[in-house]
Amino acid sequence: MKFHFKDKAITGMMVVVPEQERLFADDMRLFNAPENRSRKLALVMGYRAHRVVEAGVCASDLAEHGLRKLFDEGKLKSDEIDALVYVTLSPDHFMPPTSCILHGKLGLRKDCFCIDVTQGCCGFVVGLLQAFQLLDQEGVEKVAVVNADVISRKVSPKDRNSYPLIGDAATIAIVENREGAGKVFADVRFDGTRSMALKIPAGGFRQPCSPDTAVMSADAEGNERAPDNLVMDGTAVFNFAMADVPPMLADLAHDAGTDFAGIDKFYFHQPNKFMLQKLAEKLDVPYEKMPNNVVENYGNSSGATIPSAMALNDADVLCRETKRVCFSGFGVGLTYGGIVMNCGNFDFCETINYPNKGE
Amino acid sequence: MDKTQFLDELANILDEASVEDGANLRDYPSWDSLAVLSIVALADSKFGFTLTFPDVKGLTTVADLWAFFEKNRTK
Numbered sequence: 001m002k003f004h005f006k007d008k009a010i011t012g013m014m015v016v017v018p019e020q021e022r023l024f025a026d027d028m029r030l031f032n033a034p035e036n037r038s039r040k041l042a043l044v045m046g047y048r049a050h051r052v053v054e055a056g057v058c059a060s061d062l063a064e065h066g067l068r069k070l071f072d073e074g075k076l077k078s079d080e081i082d083a084l085v086y087v088t089l090s091p092d093h094f095m096p097p098t099s100c101i102l103h104g105k106l107g108l109r110k111d112c113f114c115i116d117v118t119q120g121c122c123g124f125v126v127g128l129l130q131a132f133q134l135l136d137q138e139g140v141e142k143v144a145v146v147n148a149d150v151i152s153r154k155v156s157p158k159d160r161n162s163y164p165l166i167g168d169a170a171t172i173a174i175v176e177n178r179e180g181a182g183k184v185f186a187d188v189r190f191d192g193t194r195s196m197a198l199k200i201p202a203g204g205f206r207q208p209c210s211p212d213t214a215v216m217s218a219d220a221e222g223n224e225r226a227p228d229n230l231v232m233d234g235t236a237v238f239n240f241a242m243a244d245v246p247p248m249l250a251d252l253a254h255d256a257g258t259d260f261a262g263i264d265k266f267y268f269h270q271p272n273k274f275m276l277q278k279l280a281e282k283l284d285v286p287y288e289k290m291p292n293n294v295v296e297n298y299g300n301s302s303g304a305t306i307p308s309a310m311a312l313n314d315a316d317v318l319c320r321e322t323k324r325v326c327f328s329g330f331g332v333g334l335t336y337g338g339i340v341m342n343c344g345n346f347d348f349c350e351t352i353n354y355p356n357k358g359e
Numbered sequence: 360m361d362k363t364q365f366l367d368e369l370a371n372i373l374d375e376a377s378v379e380d381g382a383n384l385r386d387y388p389s390w391d392s393l394a395v396l397s398i399v400a401l402a403d404s405k406f407g408f409t410l411t412f413p414d415v416k417g418l419t420t421v422a423d424l425w426a427f428f429e430k431n432r433t434k
Binding site: 033034036037040041044161221233234235236238239242243274278281282 | 399400404409410411415
């Protein structure tokens, strides 16, 4: 579905990552794979370090930490949030919505609209579009888009295909109407026929968790995981990203009256360095215009990767000037989307740690 | 990309000095998911077609792989 908006702006951004860092060099010891191949994998995919939560920490804990910091520093007031869009694949509970839990903990206004959005890799794009739609309602001035996930809790440490790339994070984007910000062009597409390419098989109503779903077994390559763990068909996801994302983005750029050369920066979801380099090559975009270093520094935190890429690479620039940017997310769903808009002159753009609590 | 270049690229992916037409792909010690993904990416970028995991599963030797690339290439 195509979306058009006018005069919408991101005015501030905060990234919260767990203090706890895991190194690929340590992860490697758990894999049933030759060390030289693991080293090559790390080189190609960009695995080095990733941030993961301590046991028991929920995605909303990271989000709450970030929002309280913004309140404490006077960058945001709890009573000026007109809507909270909470995008996650790792809710605290099935019931109630996690946005309602945060609403209570943070003391938000009773007329602050709360909604949970179940989206992963494309979650920043979908969350922003949700916020833009809310901002078209009279009286809505400020929307907080929170992307938060702790997928590390669902990945087997013995799964070389997924564990080294996974990271946890929460990001907060403040979205407002701003006169003169210009037009926003967006497109989001879905292919539900391939919805099972990225999944956590057990834990929902279709296959509830049980002692059986916690039993690990090894795949052909020696990766051990259980039905409780995340599993992805890496090759299928790669083919999807290469085949479906570039034409969608070419349409979007055309719609926006530009081409890829007319865009200053491409903030894309960060599955791994390899896939981003291949996408940049396919779009004929120089690597410098499409950051790919979130996985090597923090890990892939699903919907939180796009704000992470912005804060990690361009925090200063984004507070100083406005750029023509293209966002794109692709993955879980399968969902793929993009936004072309002006972005910058943020009031703040920072990254903070969620401190370790354990001994 | 011609056959010689393809074989060089494949050898590089498999961490070998060279690869032989008749060799079974799965006999190379470096044949793993990274190798498969690298071959899939090669098909996409240099040969212009989508190679799937099931496609790869159906191929046994280096010669089979090259024949599949030749048959499906669009560039």
